[in-house]
Amino acid sequence: MNPQPTTDNRDLTTDTEILVKAEGLSKKFCKDLKTSLWYGVKDLASGVTGNKKDRELRPKEFWAVKDINFELRRGECLGLIGHNGAGKSTLLKILNGLINPDAGKVTIKGRVGALIELGAGFNPILSGRENIYNNGAVLGFSKKEIDAKVEEIIDFAEIREFIDMPVRNYSSGMKVRLGFAVAAQMEPDVLIIDEVLAVGDLGFILKCFKTIDKILPKTAIVFVSHNMPMVSRICNQIILMESGVSKFQGTDVAEAIDKYYTRFVNNDSNVVFDDGSISLIKVELSSARSFESGIPQLEWGDNLEFAFHWKLYKPIDVPQFSVLIFDKEQRPVAILDWTNKAVNIKNDNDKISFKLLHKNIQLSKGVYSISILVSRGATRSPYLRMNNVMSFQILHDEEIWPPFLLQTIYSEG
Amino acid sequence: MELKTKVYQKENNLHIGRLLKESLSDMISSRFLARQLAVRDIKAQYRQSYLGIIWAFITPLTTAFVWIFLNSSGTVRLSDTGVPYPVYAFSGTLLWSIITEAINSPMASTSGAKSILSKINFPKEALLVSGVYKLLFNSSIKIALLVVFVFFYGIGFHWSLLLFPLAILGAILLGTTIGLFLTPIGMLYKDIGKMISFGLKFVMYATPVVYAIPKEGIMKTIMEWNPLTPVILTTRDLAVGMEPQFLTYYLIVLACCIPLFFIALIFYRISIPVLVERMSA
Numbered sequence: 001m002n003p004q005p006t007t008d009n010r011d012l013t014t015d016t017e018i019l020v021k022a023e024g025l026s027k028k029f030c031k032d033l034k035t036s037l038w039y040g041v042k043d044l045a046s047g048v049t050g051n052k053k054d055r056e057l058r059p060k061e062f063w064a065v066k067d068i069n070f071e072l073r074r075g076e077c078l079g080l081i082g083h084n085g086a087g088k089s090t091l092l093k094i095l096n097g098l099i100n101p102d103a104g105k106v107t108i109k110g111r112v113g114a115l116i117e118l119g120a121g122f123n124p125i126l127s128g129r130e131n132i133y134n135n136g137a138v139l140g141f142s143k144k145e146i147d148a149k150v151e152e153i154i155d156f157a158e159i160r161e162f163i164d165m166p167v168r169n170y171s172s173g174m175k176v177r178l179g180f181a182v183a184a185q186m187e188p189d190v191l192i193i194d195e196v197l198a199v200g201d202l203g204f205i206l207k208c209f210k211t212i213d214k215i216l217p218k219t220a221i222v223f224v225s226h227n228m229p230m231v232s233r234i235c236n237q238i239i240l241m242e243s244g245v246s247k248f249q250g251t252d253v254a255e256a257i258d259k260y261y262t263r264f265v266n267n268d269s270n271v272v273f274d275d276g277s278i279s280l281i282k283v284e285l286s287s288a289r290s291f292e293s294g295i296p297q298l299e300w301g302d303n304l305e306f307a308f309h310w311k312l313y314k315p316i317d318v319p320q321f322s323v324l325i326f327d328k329e330q331r332p333v334a335i336l337d338w339t340n341k342a343v344n345i346k347n348d349n350d351k352i353s354f355k356l357l358h359k360n361i362q363l364s365k366g367v368y369s370i371s372i373l374v375s376r377g378a379t380r381s382p383y384l385r386m387n388n389v390m391s392f393q394i395l396h397d398e399e400i401w402p403p404f405l406l407q408t409i410y411s412e413g
Numbered sequence: 414m415e416l417k418t419k420v421y422q423k424e425n426n427l428h429i430g431r432l433l434k435e436s437l438s439d440m441i442s443s444r445f446l447a448r449q450l451a452v453r454d455i456k457a458q459y460r461q462s463y464l465g466i467i468w469a470f471i472t473p474l475t476t477a478f479v480w481i482f483l484n485s486s487g488t489v490r491l492s493d494t495g496v497p498y499p500v501y502a503f504s505g506t507l508l509w510s511i512i513t514e515a516i517n518s519p520m521a522s523t524s525g526a527k528s529i530l531s532k533i534n535f536p537k538e539a540l541l542v543s544g545v546y547k548l549l550f551n552s553s554i555k556i557a558l559l560v561v562f563v564f565f566y567g568i569g570f571h572w573s574l575l576l577f578p579l580a581i582l583g584a585i586l587l588g589t590t591i592g593l594f595l596t597p598i599g600m601l602y603k604d605i606g607k608m609i610s611f612g613l614k615f616v617m618y619a620t621p622v623v624y625a626i627p628k629e630g631i632m633k634t635i636m637e638w639n640p641l642t643p644v645i646l647t648t649r650d651l652a653v654g655m656e657p658q659f660l661t662y663y664l665i666v667l668a669c670c671i672p673l674f675f676i677a678l679i680f681y682r683i684s685i686p687v688l689v690e691r692m693s694a
Contacts, residue, residue, distance in 0.1 A: 029690075036691055040687055040691040041601060043690075044597050044684050048683065055423065095421075096533075097421050097534045098686065100686040105420055108418070108420075109417070110417065112419070112534065123454075137446040137449035137450070138535055139535075
């Protein structure tokens with residue numbers, strides 16, 4: 001997507017201008033409702049006297065956001081990631097001016113658009129068309145602007161057929177589409193996006209991204225999401241938040257995402273199905289080069305070799321072992337070929353041990369986990385099924401998002 | 414084009430003048446939003462109802478009917494009001510309902526917009542203006558009804574009737590000012606809203622709504638001091654073409670209301686972030 005040279009001189013003169021500047025932003029919240037309300041009364045009173053005093057934590061309060069600093073220019077996108085309750089949405093509310101920080105300040109230049117809730121101001125009784133005007137008005141459009149854009153909005157939302165139906169009869173997806181269609185008409189200098197794109201079907205999400213791609217060159221975006229592929233796709237700066245503080249900040253988006261995922265590394269394997277005939281005694285990555293906090297590591301292109309040790313409780317034939325590889329988002333990325341009936345599998349009375357080798361692993365950098373299905377040969381009916389049996393990490397210099405980095409040879413054509 | 418710069422920080426700039434200017438300019442720039450919100454609420458309210466607008470004045474009408482019945486059946490003995498009693502009672506209850514609605518309006522509008530307030534930054538003053546629009550809409554119907562009564566009971570046209578809507582605006586200003594002061598704290602504690610509706614029931618009996626000020630006694634003093642008294646009396650006197658006796662007090666009340674209204678507006682503006690923070694964790 002090439003940004004077209006624009007005649008709007010605003011874009012030319014302010015190219016490198018900082019649009020958002022946050023300095024030491026902090027916000028505290030109260031854990032108890034009654035106390036919170038009473039503090040609210042006190043804050044009302046201190047608001048009237050100017051709020052000059054430093055704010056300390058009062059009893060039952062905690063810092064929901066603590067000392068966040070960043071600068072954002074036009075065309076840049078800042079990703080905010082972190083687990084639930086890390087303070088991301090609170091930070092967004094401060095940036096959007098909905099609540100005031102308890103310390104620090106934020107300076108924002110230009111028109112701010114916020115995709116925090118789509119379809120704000122919708123009234124369920126009224127028709128889609130009427131609600132376009134309501135939502136548009138809340139987002140700061142004038143009547144003339146909406147009049148000019150209403151047809152475009154209806155087409156974008158793809159709900160022309162139902163536009164005069166009360167919104168309460170809309171499906172949730174239709175409401176979100178209509179809400180986004182209105183919001184997409186904003187031409188903000190700063191755009192704040194909070195997880196709204198998670199809803200909706202694939203077609204809608206693709207459409208959203210097309211829109212965001214289109215406005216990104218002219219806008220400074222702050223993007224909150226739990227969807228790491230999305231974050232890595234559009235962000236060029238990142239803050240990883242944890243309990244209100246910034247754990248990692250910088251332009252190395254992939255590293256932040258890695259750090260984010262390691263918080264969720266879950267070493268508990270779980271047995272999904274077990275008919276009592278076989279159990280796993282031990283599995284190890286016998287080709288591991290090194291270990292980092294218990295996770296075996298391989299270089300990209302190494303051999304991937306597992307050693308399995310099983311115990312049998314019933315006399316069964318040598319079963320089939322299917323090993324599935326999952327990435328950190330729990331997407332299955334590969335299955336190891338099981339059809340090569342291993343001649344080497346020893347059925348030593350009640351024990352089975354074997355090694356499983358995949359040469360030249362080309363998975364991209366990251367942490368992966370494996371799941372195993374043990375099943376009867378011909379019928380494939382399961383004996384045992386275990387998820388998250390073990391994790392391993394692939395090391396490589398290149399940060400890429402697709403699960404595979406495939407080896408290539410360039411030659412003269 | 415110079416980009417508008419916004420700074421959000423803990424400290425408020427306590428320049429009353431600047432805050433007020435911002436507040437008023439936001440109010441003007443958000444005219445369309447205010448209108449849209451008012452139209453939305455009015456439409457939605459009546460689209461799902463057959464009796465529609467009747468609900469706006471059914472309470473004052475029934476209250477008036479009760480008092481008319483009490484009076485005509487001799488259950489209570491009321492002093493002479495100077496105009497046919499039904500007109501007195503109807504005008505009283507209709508005006509009273511306008512004032513109570515005005516007092517409740519800022520809080521109701523703000524509270525009704527909770528879900529947007531915590532997600533989108535828009536000029537909050539639009540909520541107040543939309544409340545006033547709704548109020549004017551309901552009031553205009555009540556006024557029309559009252560004018561019908563005035564003619565029906567043979568009081569006829571007086572030139573002062575033309576001033577009557579202006580006096581109503583005064584009543585709305587007074588109610589909105591009171592409501593605006595109570596809104597921030599009322600948004601935090603539900604008690605405030607309950608107290609208002611509870612308290613207003615009593616205040617009504619200390620205001621010449623359905624009976625005139627007694628000639629003597631403690632009630633005379635209370636009613637004469639009650640700042641709502643001149644508002645009700647002056648407005649009614651204008652409607653029925655009598656000499657407004659409390660005109661001076663009415664003008665004093667209004668003169669006090671205007672600066673108080675601006676102060677309440679600033680207070681409201683400062684309070685909103687605190688309220689948003691407390692109502693949406």
